[in-house]
Amino acid sequence: MCSDPAADGSNDQPTATTVAAALREAKRSNPYQSVGDFLSNTNKFQIIESTLREGEQFANAFFDTETKIKIATALSDFGVEYIELTSPAASEQSRRDCEAISKLGLKASNPASHYTRCTLEDAKLACDCGVHGVDVVIGTSSFLREHSHGKDMVAITKQALEVIEYIKSRGCEVRFSSEDSFRSDLVDLLQLYRAVDNAGVNRVGVADTVGCATPRQVYDLVRTLRGVVSTDIETHFHNDTGCAIANAHAALEAGATHIDTSVLGIGERNGITPLGGLLARMIVGSHDYVTSRYKLHKLKEIEDLVAEAVQVNIPFNSPITGFCAFTHKAGIHAKAILNDVKLLTSKIKAMADIRPLAIDDTDSIIRSFHLELQDQQ
Amino acid sequence: MCSDPAADGSNDQPTATTVAAALREAKRSNPYQSVGDFLSNTNKFQIIESTLREGEQFANAFFDTETKIKIATALSDFGVEYIELTSPAASEQSRRDCEAISKLGLKASNPASHYTRCTLEDAKLACDCGVHGVDVVIGTSSFLREHSHGKDMVAITKQALEVIEYIKSRGCEVRFSSEDSFRSDLVDLLQLYRAVDNAGVNRVGVADTVGCATPRQVYDLVRTLRGVVSTDIETHFHNDTGCAIANAHAALEAGATHIDTSVLGIGERNGITPLGGLLARMIVGSHDYVTSRYKLHKLKEIEDLVAEAVQVNIPFNSPITGFCAFTHKAGIHAKAILNDVKLLTSKIKAMADIRPLAIDDTDSIIRSFHLELQDQQ
Numbered sequence: 001m002c003s004d005p006a007a008d009g010s011n012d013q014p015t016a017t018t019v020a021a022a023l024r025e026a027k028r029s030n031p032y033q034s035v036g037d038f039l040s041n042t043n044k045f046q047i048i049e050s051t052l053r054e055g056e057q058f059a060n061a062f063f064d065t066e067t068k069i070k071i072a073t074a075l076s077d078f079g080v081e082y083i084e085l086t087s088p089a090a091s092e093q094s095r096r097d098c099e100a101i102s103k104l105g106l107k108a109s110n111p112a113s114h115y116t117r118c119t120l121e122d123a124k125l126a127c128d129c130g131v132h133g134v135d136v137v138i139g140t141s142s143f144l145r146e147h148s149h150g151k152d153m154v155a156i157t158k159q160a161l162e163v164i165e166y167i168k169s170r171g172c173e174v175r176f177s178s179e180d181s182f183r184s185d186l187v188d189l190l191q192l193y194r195a196v197d198n199a200g201v202n203r204v205g206v207a208d209t210v211g212c213a214t215p216r217q218v219y220d221l222v223r224t225l226r227g228v229v230s231t232d233i234e235t236h237f238h239n240d241t242g243c244a245i246a247n248a249h250a251a252l253e254a255g256a257t258h259i260d261t262s263v264l265g266i267g268e269r270n271g272i273t274p275l276g277g278l279l280a281r282m283i284v285g286s287h288d289y290v291t292s293r294y295k296l297h298k299l300k301e302i303e304d305l306v307a308e309a310v311q312v313n314i315p316f317n318s319p320i321t322g323f324c325a326f327t328h329k330a331g332i333h334a335k336a337i338l339n340d341v342k343l344l345t346s347k348i349k350a351m352a353d354i355r356p357l358a359i360d361d362t363d364s365i366i367r368s369f370h371l372e373l374q375d376q377q
Numbered sequence: 378m379c380s381d382p383a384a385d386g387s388n389d390q391p392t393a394t395t396v397a398a399a400l401r402e403a404k405r406s407n408p409y410q411s412v413g414d415f416l417s418n419t420n421k422f423q424i425i426e427s428t429l430r431e432g433e434q435f436a437n438a439f440f441d442t443e444t445k446i447k448i449a450t451a452l453s454d455f456g457v458e459y460i461e462l463t464s465p466a467a468s469e470q471s472r473r474d475c476e477a478i479s480k481l482g483l484k485a486s487n488p489a490s491h492y493t494r495c496t497l498e499d500a501k502l503a504c505d506c507g508v509h510g511v512d513v514v515i516g517t518s519s520f521l522r523e524h525s526h527g528k529d530m531v532a533i534t535k536q537a538l539e540v541i542e543y544i545k546s547r548g549c550e551v552r553f554s555s556e557d558s559f560r561s562d563l564v565d566l567l568q569l570y571r572a573v574d575n576a577g578v579n580r581v582g583v584a585d586t587v588g589c590a591t592p593r594q595v596y597d598l599v600r601t602l603r604g605v606v607s608t609d610i611e612t613h614f615h616n617d618t619g620c621a622i623a624n625a626h627a628a629l630e631a632g633a634t635h636i637d638t639s640v641l642g643i644g645e646r647n648g649i650t651p652l653g654g655l656l657a658r659m660i661v662g663s664h665d666y667v668t669s670r671y672k673l674h675k676l677k678e679i680e681d682l683v684a685e686a687v688q689v690n691i692p693f694n695s696p697i698t699g700f701c702a703f704t705h706k707a708g709i710h711a712k713a714i715l716n717d718v719k720l721l722t723s724k725i726k727a728m729a730d731i732r733p734l735a736i737d738d739t740d741s742i743i744r745s746f747h748l749e750l751q752d753q754q
Contacts, residue, residue, distance in 0.1 A: 317648050
């Protein structure tokens with residue numbers, strides 16, 4: 001019914017008619033595609049993958065060096081732009097692992113960022129590991145809320161600027177982040193961010209550390225911050241109230257540039273924005289961007305790798321990869337069953353004699369069985 | 378530092394000073410408490426629990442009558458305001474179950490609502506079951522988007538009004554809902570809703586059937602609808618893109634009055650807003666409202682009941698009840714272990730000989746073991 005938008009104008013300048021036609025067409029082809037505003041980054045975000053930092057804080061995560069390298073390599077191959085690692089200051093093992101991963105020469109443009117406290121000593125330790133960038137963090141809520149406008153504010157800023165200057169002098173990227181941003185005093189927070197922005201940080205970070213922010217609160221804070229700093233904005237959302245994916249999306253709409261994720265969302269308590277869930281969210285409105293950057297067909301493999309490492313089952317309701325989300329696992333089932341039906345079913349029957357099996361128990365048996373078969377091939 | 382807000386004014390009228398002090402105090406005591414606007418219902422929502430309708434459409438759900446009665450009773454006791462049941466038109470078994478549950482006399486103020494197609498025949502069948510209310514639904518997206526402003530619109534409205542009038546004549550509550558609301562033509566949708574509002578429906582319903590709406594889209598649509606109809610607004614969110622909880626919260630902020638949930642979020646594909654997740658979200662800003670209405674300490678029990686019935690494990694990262702969310706399960710573990718350590722550990726060891734056990738496998742063994750112990754007592 002509508003005329004072709006491209007054929008509508010007589011020159012290259014869009015007319016009101018072509019714009020209206022293009023909007024109608026966009027809405028017709030995908031009602032979930034945002035008409036967009038000039039701040040939105042839903043079509044140009046980057047992922048800071050934190051399975052090896054936030055994820056290592058998951059109740060059940062104890063990664064050895066080999067596992068860390070496997071995960072980092074898989075994530076780099078998948079296409080994430082940053083990989084965040086546990087601070088080398090945490091332990092000697094963490095330091096060695098940080099160094100080892102930094103030396104891998106992974107394809108991700110920034111193979112090893114790093115998370116550390118805002119002290120010169122920690123920053124030096126990180127830079128010495130050969131990382132690409134250093135993420136420094138400062139707990140602002142208790143300081144800023146209780147002692148706002150006092151000496152503490154001045155001291156925090158001074159300390160932050162010193163550490164930032166040092167990291168830059170070592171040729172590393174630097175991100176400055178507050179912890180518990182949504183419970184910090186807004187005015188003090190903005191003042192601090194502006195100071196570090198002026199000092200030339202590569203990114204400032206906002207964190208919903210206790211996982212209680214709502215999408216509208218996130219949108220408001222990030223949009224306000226977007227007007228105050230000119231540098232990139234990274235965001236980190238915990239999932240205690242089930243909003244970590246929606247909050248990440250709202251942050252991008254408001255002008256954030258980077259989202260922290262972990263595989264299956266593992267992290268402190270019930271974790272953060274999951275890598276797969278974020279991409280399920282983003283692909284709806286930004287299909288071409290997501291599919292051009294990330295190897296979605298490898299998501300299942302990465303989730304299996306991490307699920308195995310931290311010994312959990314993939315939740316039945318995981319976006320994209322949960323057993324009921326689509327039929328993603330059907331191929332694996334079929335292959336394994338065709339390979340050796342009898343051995344597999346006897347295993348399942350033996351387990352069923354011990355206790356009733358849930359569908360995801362059966363699934364994990366089939367998965368282990370399939371992995372064994374792969375190893376034998 | 379601030380003066381006591383109550384002592385600040387010399388009479389009962391709030392002054393600018395008392396309002397400012399109250400706002401400061403509210404922000405200090407809970408930064409996540411919304412200052413609120415006059416449309417927001419985050420402090421006065423109701424739950425329409427759809428485990429026995431949406432949940433029955435979950436890939437792995439095959440509830441028998443006894444299980445349905447157990448679940449309905451548990452949900453009523455928990456405090457949900459409505460229980461939605463599968464249409465009696467679906468099968469003779471569904472009809473009998475609907476009748477049986479309607480006769481239970483459950484405490485929930487509206488023990489049995491019901492979901493049916495928008496036909497007189499289906500509506501009659503539902504009313505004959507003795508239900509409190511009937512939910513009718515009409516698929517608007519394909520009709521309204523392809524044939525908007527045509528005869529179909531008139532026909533849809535006429536049919537809806539007939540069915541609504543019939544249900545009201547039978548003394549039942551009636552909800553009118555569109556399916557796939559976010560892909561329907563907005564103007565036609567509002568016209569239809571206004572017509573049924575004028576006809577005196579008790580609620581209109583908005584559904585994100587494909588689970589792709591964002592919180593901002595939800596807020597916009599519900600807020601617009603709030604300005605068009607005067608009746609209650611029910612909302613239904615699928616979780617394909619991980620936003621079902623956030624969308625429910627956004628809907629309440631925009632003036633929705635009722636939220637559809639299911640236990641563990643079970644439903645089509647990866648389901649809808651989970652009951653526990655919604656309450657985890659709402660309790661942050663509306664603590665007193667949530668704790669006064671719902672028996673949160675029984676959430677774990679209801680989730681166990683449903684998880685058992687549909688044979689899934691509770692996802693490791695479920696808000697509130699996931700094994701890593703807090704330490705909710707610790708009590709159960711300890712009790713079971715204290716009851717009979719040897720028998721339990723020998724079970725776990727026997728299973729571990731068969732395959733590596735995930736933490737939630739172990740957890741479900743301990744849970745089954747504990748349930749057996751309870752049965753024996």
